[in-house]
Amino acid sequence: MGETAAKGRRITYLDGLRGLAALLVVFFHTSSAFVPAIIYGTAHGGIAHVFYSAPILNIWMQGNFMVCVFYALSGFALAYATLSRGGVGSAISGLVRRYPRLAIPTMCATVIAFVMLRLKLFPVQRAAAISHSSWLAGLWQFTPSLKGAVREGAIGVFGSHGSAYDAPLWTMHNELRGSLIVFAVLILAPRRGLRMIAYAALAILTFHSYLLGFVAGMAICELTLTYGQRGESLARKHLWWIAPIGIFGLVLGSYPTPSSTMPSFYDHLLPHIFGSGAFAQQIGTNVVGAILVLVAVVALRPVQRALETAPMQFLGRISFALYLLHFLVMGSLGAETVIFLHGPLPYAIAAIAAFVVVVGVSMLAAWAFTLFVDEPSTARLKRAYQWIARHVVQIVPVAGPVLAPARKPAAPVTIEPVPPDEAGHRAAAGSDTVNRSPAARSW
Numbered sequence: 001m002g003e004t005a006a007k008g009r010r011i012t013y014l015d016g017l018r019g020l021a022a023l024l025v026v027f028f029h030t031s032s033a034f035v036p037a038i039i040y041g042t043a044h045g046g047i048a049h050v051f052y053s054a055p056i057l058n059i060w061m062q063g064n065f066m067v068c069v070f071y072a073l074s075g076f077a078l079a080y081a082t083l084s085r086g087g088v089g090s091a092i093s094g095l096v097r098r099y100p101r102l103a104i105p106t107m108c109a110t111v112i113a114f115v116m117l118r119l120k121l122f123p124v125q126r127a128a129a130i131s132h133s134s135w136l137a138g139l140w141q142f143t144p145s146l147k148g149a150v151r152e153g154a155i156g157v158f159g160s161h162g163s164a165y166d167a168p169l170w171t172m173h174n175e176l177r178g179s180l181i182v183f184a185v186l187i188l189a190p191r192r193g194l195r196m197i198a199y200a201a202l203a204i205l206t207f208h209s210y211l212l213g214f215v216a217g218m219a220i221c222e223l224t225l226t227y228g229q230r231g232e233s234l235a236r237k238h239l240w241w242i243a244p245i246g247i248f249g250l251v252l253g254s255y256p257t258p259s260s261t262m263p264s265f266y267d268h269l270l271p272h273i274f275g276s277g278a279f280a281q282q283i284g285t286n287v288v289g290a291i292l293v294l295v296a297v298v299a300l301r302p303v304q305r306a307l308e309t310a311p312m313q314f315l316g317r318i319s320f321a322l323y324l325l326h327f328l329v330m331g332s333l334g335a336e337t338v339i340f341l342h343g344p345l346p347y348a349i350a351a352i353a354a355f356v357v358v359v360g361v362s363m364l365a366a367w368a369f370t371l372f373v374d375e376p377s378t379a380r381l382k383r384a385y386q387w388i389a390r391h392v393v394q395i396v397p398v399a400g401p402v403l404a405p406a407r408k409p410a411a412p413v414t415i416e417p418v419p420p421d422e423a424g425h426r427a428a429a430g431s432d433t434v435n436r437s438p439a440a441r442s443w
Helices: 012-034 036-040 047-053 063-118 124-131 146-159 167-188 192-206 212-229 234-253 264-268 278-299 301-307 310-341 347-391
Strands: none
Touching (some): 012 036, 012 063, 012 124, 012 278, 012 301, 012 347, 036 047, 063 212, 063 234, 063 278, 063 310, 063 347, 124 310, 146 167, 167 212, 212 278, 278 301
């Protein structure tokens, strides 16, 4: 689709897209806590309802859509490491390291939440009484334990759909399952024809869930590299429809949190094939929207250039940590800011100040977490895998890139498996930050 991927260079624009999505998740949760009318709608109209209901204008508040973007990105980037250069050995490395790569940061986040709970740093009840957010009032209403925090961060969030300590960790369940699907396809279907059959079968099996994003991300990656092999660009050949489907993807991503004030046209953007109820329709619509947006991003160079700017790359690097920690900042310093400023100042000013505090402090905390937890842990996991592969057990030798141009076969040799760069961003979203290889990395 785009020359960047086709030439095997690092896909930096995917880092930027992941960072932007993580930032918009921060916006979504902060608004849910302190300006809930923007997220859940209001019968009183006004600017808050405009931001709730207007297509594309409300995209910066659609946290569920941003999660769907994460999933599609992960499918693309995890597949890219194997299909473009790493071979099956790369997929095996990713499979072995995937769970600890996710679990170490999530466990650290839940332990931090435990400490903050014990210190009573979440004044959410008082803040919710001011902001009228029933969602905020329901958070952290339990008795914490260190054992429970460790168990939930290391195991619980991967086997269920929620976390009492750090609510955004509900996504880790699908992140791990989707990653395992990607690696299974890459390992068990080394030929393109088999992978195409697998993509079609998996699309049918997962069309009603978030996992469809991973399957579509793999397929988009395959198409990208196939065009690159031919020296072609999908954007040059099909620009007339690439940009419009990207815009339509944003419209689908604008599907708001279902409520009695949601405009009825959202319910008819796509057929009702995703399950019963408005929330099932929202998930399906958002997943399809994320897939269309990813197609547009990997095809349109002007969009890629915007995502390759230094601020977007910084957000990409800290995006996993930003996703993990922002919720804790929102419930502590964000809530305290609203409580402190409400009364002396109009509530709108207090809410804006809380918004600024949450975004700023979350980015600083994410930067520190990236430097001292995320990057070191991924580096150690990589070295441990390499040592085990070299000294303990001979894992499947690394083949050439699955989609490499055909060449005369060489005599088989046993070499050290090269771990894949795991999708999306340099450090924060679950990446091999210290490995400066060409592919984008993933959570």
